[in-house]
Amino acid sequence: MDDDQSPCDGVSRRRFLQTATTAAALPAVAVQAQTAAPARADAASIDTAPAPSATQRTVRLRVNGVPRELRIEARVTLLDVLRETMALTGTKKGCDRGQCGACTVLVDGRRINSCLTLAVMHEGAEITTIEGLGTPEALHPMQAAFIAGDAFQCGYCTPGQICSAVALVGELKANTLSAATFDAGIASTRAPRTVTITDAEIRERMSGNLCRCGAYTNIVAVVRAAAEGGAA
Amino acid sequence: MNDIGYERPASVADAILLAARPGAAFVAGGTNLIDLMKGHVAMPTLLVDVNRLPLADVAQRPDGGVRIGAMVRNSDLANHALIRDGYPLLSQALVSGASPQLRNMATVGGNLMQRTRCYYFYDPAFAACNKRMPGSGCAARAGHHRIHAVLGASNACVATNPSDMSVALAALRADVVVQGSAGERRLPIADFHRLPGDTPERDTNLAPGELIVAVDLPPSPFAARSHYLKVRDRASYAFALVSVAAALDIRDGVVRDAGLALGGVAHRPWRVAEAENALVGRPLDDASIRVASDRLLAGAAPLKENAFKVELARRSISRALKTAGGLA
Secondary structure: OOOOOOOOOOEEEHHHHHHHHOOOOOOOOHHHHHHOOOOOHHHHHHHHOOOOOOOOEEEEEEEEEEEEEEEEEEEHHHHHHHHHOOOOOOOOOOOOOOOOOEEEOOOOEEEEEEEHHHHHHOOOOOEHHHHHHHOOOOOOHHHHHHHHHHOOOOOOOOHHHHHHHHHHHHHHHOOOOOOHHHHHHOOOOOEEEEOOOOOOHHHHHHHOOOOOOHHHHHHHHHHHHHHHOOOO | OOOOOOEOOOOOHHHHHHOOOOOOEEEOOOOOOHHHHHHHOOOOOOEOOOOOOOOOEEOOOOOOOEEEEEEEEHHHHHEEEHHHOHHHHHHHHHHHOOOHHHHHHHHHHHHOOOOOHHHHHHHHOOOOOOOOOOOOOOOHHHHOOOOOOOOOOOOOOOOOOOOHHHHHHHHHOEEEEEOOOOOEEEEHHHEEEEEOOOOOOOOOOOOOOOEEEEEEEEOOOOOEEEEEEEEOOOOOOOOOOEEEEEEEEEEEOOOEEEEEEEEEOOOEEEEHHHHHHHOOOOOHHHHHHHHHHHHHOOOOOOOOOOHHHHHHHHHHHHHHHHHHOOOO
């Protein structure tokens, strides 16, 4: 439906990539102004940076431990701020509608879909993206587990899968419930007190992260091993 | 998405004042509203962010029930000790919905305000949708309606309410506490969501500018025996085709009280008191379950593509009740 059109910023992805390339030498604020072109703008107006909107406001976030102060429009999603204002492109834009999980990040330690929330709603929050979990030289144990366990193919969903899996391990440690926990304890019909780690639990708890390559078998295996080993 | 203003009021009173401005909408978790704004289905010009209002507690009430603040996240509610122990039906319904990420964002108040997932409502490329554009017609009736309502629909609208949480709240006989410029009032959950009638643009009986501040659960006799059964096209992360919230109080082999509600079949959670009454005062068995099913599904009027929902609901009611009652 919106294969070439980013419904948030009203600029086609192709055109954004073209203009972003020419704007690469400009400060981040100029790139941001381009993404702020009004929805359904015609081609001419896209090339003209609009005057700052009256709804621009200052937002302070801590992203991967670094305090950031941004001047953005209220309607900009956390995902777009991460990718386009901060150039943290490890967080992926898949569906942009909360259906695929590619945009999963940790906000104050909890996993959320960054595409369905506005950056202004997170004033003062601590955001952790895939870049904040580990680096190529010092991988997070979950990143290392995904590589060692061959838990991806194209890699596009992987940052979201890993952020989600890191949160999952913490949620299991806290004995949180899932639909699978109820299925496992169905005879009692009471909410179970403890969670037994099974493939069914991992699948259910990772169900918010789709993988179009179908690497699920290895994803379940590495996340289960990490959960059983307590890696997080 | 259209340009928007943004305010983050410090109090419920301020939030209600701001909501009176033209084009204003409350935003909580944002998981439904931001999605609708991206699709140009909702186009508020001012978002009133209620996330930080002091409405995030879950607390025991003097009557033995529980008050749930409107800003409690779905994941926190499902795992709260008072809900896990006293209202496991609600926990199970909550974790049956959406994904872990979305449940970390979505609030109780927002969940109650979820809009339908009707394909034609969600896509402004279709001109006809009485819910999105009053008076424009209903594209679903003559079009695709496999996921649509079989109960309580009107010529104007055959949409369903997509919430799992609300179905459990219906079986548990919750009240919704709302606050507006005229003060606070309580709506039984049965009176919160509406049937579409001739005004499907209105999903609920909230007055303009009213804010949901809490959900009150009465003391429940159902903690030991309940089950939420959700039937959907995928094993997880999909909306219900049919869901059943079943809750039983059984003593000495006799059903003393029953809560029973359906999701995925109507414009609101579908509960019929006579259906629950059919189960009470006798042992749970196939005969009483059949009567309860007949009463709950009385008047079902399926369309061409969704006739399967009636039989699916009948079998799901039986399975959910038997699971809750320990017969499955």
